[in-house]
Amino acid sequence: MTELKYAELQKSYQLELKKLEKEEETLVDELNNMLNQKTFLEDKIKGLAKLLPTLKVIKHEAQDLVNTVNNISDSSEKISGNIRSLDNARSRVEECQARVSDLIDLEICSQGVQTAILDSDYEKGAAHVHRFLSMDQSLLKRTANDMDNISNMLKSVRTLQDAASQLRAIVTHKFTEAVNAEDLVSIERFFKIFPLLGLHEEGIKEFCTYLRTKVAAAADKNLKSAVSTPPSDKRHTIVYADTLTLLYEGLARITDTHQPLIETYYGPGRLLAAISILQKECDIQTKRVLLEWGKTRQINKKNQMINELSRMSSSSSFNKLEKIEPKDLDILIVEITLMHFRIELYNRFIQRKITSDAEVGIPNQDDRNNILKSLEQLIKNSDLSQCKHELLSHYLRLEQYYMEESVAKAIAMDSVEMGQQTSSMVDDTFFIIRKCIRRSVSTGSLDGICVIINNACRVLESDFGEVLRGRLRQGYPSGYLDLTQAYNVLQTSIQQGRLQSGDTEQSRLAFLVALNNADSSTEYVDALCDNVLKEIEQALPNLNSNERGKLESCLSGLSSVTTNLKDIIEYGIQQLRSSAIKPRINPWVDQFLNMSHHLTDDELSAYEAGESFVQTLIMNLETLLSSFKDILTSANYDLLTQVLTAEVTQRLEKVIMKTTFNRLGGLVLDKEVRSLAGYITAATSWSVRDKFARLTQIATILNLEQVNEIYDYWGSHDGALTWRLTPTELRNIIALRTDFKVEEIRRLKL
Amino acid sequence: MDDYKFLFKVVLVGNAGVGKTCLVRRFTQGLFPPGQGATIGVDFMIKTVEVGNEKVKLQIWDTAGQERFRSITQSYYRSAHALILVYDISSQPTFDCLPDWLREIEEYASSKVLRILVGNKIDREDREIPENVGEEFAERHNMYYLETSAKESDNVEKLFMQIAEDLMKQARTRDLPRYDSNNQTIDGRTSTINDSSCCSRLQ
Numbered sequence A: 001m002t003e004l005k006y007a008e009l010q011k012s013y014q015l016e017l018k019k020l021e022k023e024e025e026t027l028v029d030e031l032n033n034m035l036n037q038k039t040f041l042e043d044k045i046k047g048l049a050k051l052l053p054t055l056k057v058i059k060h061e062a063q064d065l066v067n068t069v070n071n072i073s074d075s076s077e078k079i080s081g082n083i084r085s086l087d088n089a090r091s092r093v094e095e096c097q098a099r100v101s102d103l104i105d106l107e108i109c110s111q112g113v114q115t116a117i118l119d120s121d122y123e124k125g126a127a128h129v130h131r132f133l134s135m136d137q138s139l140l141k142r143t144a145n146d147m148d149n150i151s152n153m154l155k156s157v158r159t160l161q162d163a164a165s166q167l168r169a170i171v172t173h174k175f176t177e178a179v180n181a182e183d184l185v186s187i188e189r190f191f192k193i194f195p196l197l198g199l200h201e202e203g204i205k206e207f208c209t210y211l212r213t214k215v216a217a218a219a220d221k222n223l224k225s226a227v228s229t230p231p232s233d234k235r236h237t238i239v240y241a242d243t244l245t246l247l248y249e250g251l252a253r254i255t256d257t258h259q260p261l262i263e264t265y266y267g268p269g270r271l272l273a274a275i276s277i278l279q280k281e282c283d284i285q286t287k288r289v290l291l292e293w294g295k296t297r298q299i300n301k302k303n304q305m306i307n308e309l310s311r312m313s314s315s316s317s318f319n320k321l322e323k324i325e326p327k328d329l330d331i332l333i334v335e336i337t338l339m340h341f342r343i344e345l346y347n348r349f350i351q352r353k354i355t356s357d358a359e360v361g362i363p364n365q366d367d368r369n370n371i372l373k374s375l376e377q378l379i380k381n382s383d384l385s386q387c388k389h390e391l392l393s394h395y396l397r398l399e400q401y402y403m404e405e406s407v408a409k410a411i412a413m414d415s416v417e418m419g420q421q422t423s424s425m426v427d428d429t430f431f432i433i434r435k436c437i438r439r440s441v442s443t444g445s446l447d448g449i450c451v452i453i454n455n456a457c458r459v460l461e462s463d464f465g466e467v468l469r470g471r472l473r474q475g476y477p478s479g480y481l482d483l484t485q486a487y488n489v490l491q492t493s494i495q496q497g498r499l500q501s502g503d504t505e506q507s508r509l510a511f512l513v514a515l516n517n518a519d520s521s522t523e524y525v526d527a528l529c530d531n532v533l534k535e536i537e538q539a540l541p542n543l544n545s546n547e548r549g550k551l552e553s554c555l556s557g558l559s560s561v562t563t564n565l566k567d568i569i570e571y572g573i574q575q576l577r578s579s580a581i582k583p584r585i586n587p588w589v590d591q592f593l594n595m596s597h598h599l600t601d602d603e604l605s606a607y608e609a610g611e612s613f614v615q616t617l618i619m620n621l622e623t624l625l626s627s628f629k630d631i632l633t634s635a636n637y638d639l640l641t642q643v644l645t646a647e648v649t650q651r652l653e654k655v656i657m658k659t660t661f662n663r664l665g666g667l668v669l670d671k672e673v674r675s676l677a678g679y680i681t682a683a684t685s686w687s688v689r690d691k692f693a694r695l696t697q698i699a700t701i702l703n704l705e706q707v708n709e710i711y712d713y714w715g716s717h718d719g720a721l722t723w724r725l726t727p728t729e730l731r732n733i734i735a736l737r738t739d740f741k742v743e744e745i746r747r748l749k750l
Numbered sequence B: 001m002d003d004y005k006f007l008f009k010v011v012l013v014g015n016a017g018v019g020k021t022c023l024v025r026r027f028t029q030g031l032f033p034p035g036q037g038a039t040i041g042v043d044f045m046i047k048t049v050e051v052g053n054e055k056v057k058l059q060i061w062d063t064a065g066q067e068r069f070r071s072i073t074q075s076y077y078r079s080a081h082a083l084i085l086v087y088d089i090s091s092q093p094t095f096d097c098l099p100d101w102l103r104e105i106e107e108y109a110s111s112k113v114l115r116i117l118v119g120n121k122i123d124r125e126d127r128e129i130p131e132n133v134g135e136e137f138a139e140r141h142n143m144y145y146l147e148t149s150a151k152e153s154d155n156v157e158k159l160f161m162q163i164a165e166d167l168m169k170q171a172r173t174r175d176l177p178r179y180d181s182n183n184q185t186i187d188g189r190t191s192t193i194n195d196s197s198c199c200s201r202l203q
């Protein structure tokens, strides 16, 4: 009956709509006619304009035209008004249609829902409810007020509301039943019904809670199998890392398989809610695995021992027997880095998933930012992250101990092969440090990497550097170097940490090897910094500028270890200077004083024919340098020759100042200085001009023909030299020429 | 651009929640951050200041207070030029922990490190540690003392500027090396061979 009434109502509205549409058509026609007329009239105006004399007529007609145009505009206004009301009418008709169809659906749904429930066709029932929920509830109320007989409609609404709550209860109950019965088909079936009933949050909660039980069951099984893995098993040493991997892979799989389901039936942007629930299980299971791991691997005991050892070693009364062998920690450290990296990967997975879900599903920027903020909180506050931090802490303590102990061992087992410039501790130490830093990179944690770099820096400067320093501090015994015996004996004695005072050859070799070790270490450090940076950039490609700054600061600390090493080298070279160079060179150069530098022509020829001072000196220097040439690294050898050059030139300068010369004596000196400089230039790879500058100038002065010739070299003209001697020094030197007149020298204007 | 003459590392330590991060933010960014979470591991910030016409770059390391980050934070003590130990004047427990922190500093930091004790949050009404108590503690342990409020920006600028000035003075008179951009001696760890006692073995 009511249906009939609705149909009638609809019919009358449609009739009215048709009438209005017809009216609109005639009005539009009229308007078109008028518009045609308008162009016609405009043509006419143009014609009339030419007829100025008949202005009066035209004016009259123009007036007419104005009237016409006004009429036209009036009509168009009217027409548009009509159109507007027509639009209004149409939207009212549409609303009316919607209301009618809502009312019809309401009726249908309310009738259908009960049947559906009775038939256990929950999808259909929920679809009815969904249709009902999708109706504009305030519109429904308005319709009800407009109607004569509202009781029917209200009844339908009530029916549907009841049905909705009934269905909610049923679906929740059925879902629980399905879960208990492990009835996967029903679980999925009811999971899809929840959102139809407006139960999005509940549906996700129920479903993910169910998924949690699956995760828990699988994790339980995996942990049991981990615990019972026999030590003979290949993966026994990393079985807990494997267990964590299974856990996170399982969670990731669940997320991946159910994400489309959630997105289809619940809409996008709901992944955060789902993952938050799963995270609780992830937290619980991770903690269980780690607890078991800690017990099995005796992690606390090891930590405690390491702590005690470090305390004891600082009080220097520790017992070697109680030490943990660093090699035994290797496996454990690997397992920890694996575990840490797994957690890191899982966190990155969640982050990626939720971020992209929010980007696709949440158009509003603020809402999206809120989701991302919640995501950050979820990760930051999860027990999983806590576990991760604790694992990293374990890792760092063990790795630090490993590094220190292994380097100490490398030092203790130091040996030098016959003919080698460096000893094994350098290769070994840098191998260890590189290994540790690499391992830190494999944790995936920038903070972890930075700490290991800091530790490497400390070990190199303190432990390693201190040993080199200590060996150099023992000094270089003076005397000639003869290495034939030294290598053999050094092998054993170097390991005792102290050489017997009698073994001078070994002491010399040990000293030079330490010096070479320092030099070779600077190269190792540079290479290490380069490689490490590359590896880190590869492992962590998305560092932000702040993280980069952090890393670079730590790396620059490592690279500045070279400064420390250069200090060590400088110290060693100075030792060599005072014990191997200076005492040898001084008597050789002092021979200069035993020679006459007042030569006649005959004496000059005789001098040049025989063994001259400089030839002997060069021969001696050659012998000295060649004894070091093969045993020192080329950089150290260069440093040594520099020191030697400085010593020779300074000493020679000193003895020259104690000598007097005649013309030929000066000539000979100039030649000798030249050949000395030539020899040293050939012996080294760096330029000696600077070191020889003063000496060369002294020789030039003493080789003058006449006093006034000095003006060729002195002054600001083109040929002048850049003098390294002060005017006073110059006068003193020129005065060494006994054939020059004192007054002439005094008259020099310098 | 990087035309600074000195680079100093400043490390902040102290219990979680005393306001280390806020102090650093206040100084480097001029703001009091609302509700940021606890620091994870270490944070790193840079600010260049001017001391008597010289540019000084301060590299500030803000550490997490919790025990589980200790192995991370400890590794930064050694290269620090200055250590700021912070407590909260409205929280007795944070003051009671100071000896533990000092022990840690003794163990890991250079003996020459500049040490400053800071009582933060003086804007709060519920003070538990009187100023003179903090001051005496600092004096007893050979530290500078300053009270601050990161919230009200009290003494924050002064704290860091004083550190910069002090380290500059040290650098000029003592063996803290000048920063030289060609070779990266950015810290004071040049133990010269004649002075073997100096920081070659810190532990």
Ligand SMILES: Nc1nc2c(ncn2[C@@H]2O[C@H](COP(=O)(O)OP(=O)(O)O)[C@@H](O)[C@H]2O)c(=O)[nH]1
Residues within 6 Å of the ligand: B014, B015, B016, B017, B018, B019, B020, B021, B022, B023, B033, B035, B036, B037, B038, B039, B065, B120, B121, B122, B123, B124, B148, B149, B150, B151, B152
């Ligand atoms: N009233 C007050 N609160 C502060 C001050 N500095 C920090 N806080 C608050 O103390 C809490 C911890 O600060 P935070 O900087 O994170 O401490 P941190 O753990 O030492 O880095 C935050 O809630 C801050 O708002 C301050 O000067 N005054």
Ligand SMILES: [Mg+2]
Residues within 6 Å of the ligand: B017, B020, B021, B022, B038, B039, B062, B063, B064
């Ligand atoms: Mg903080």
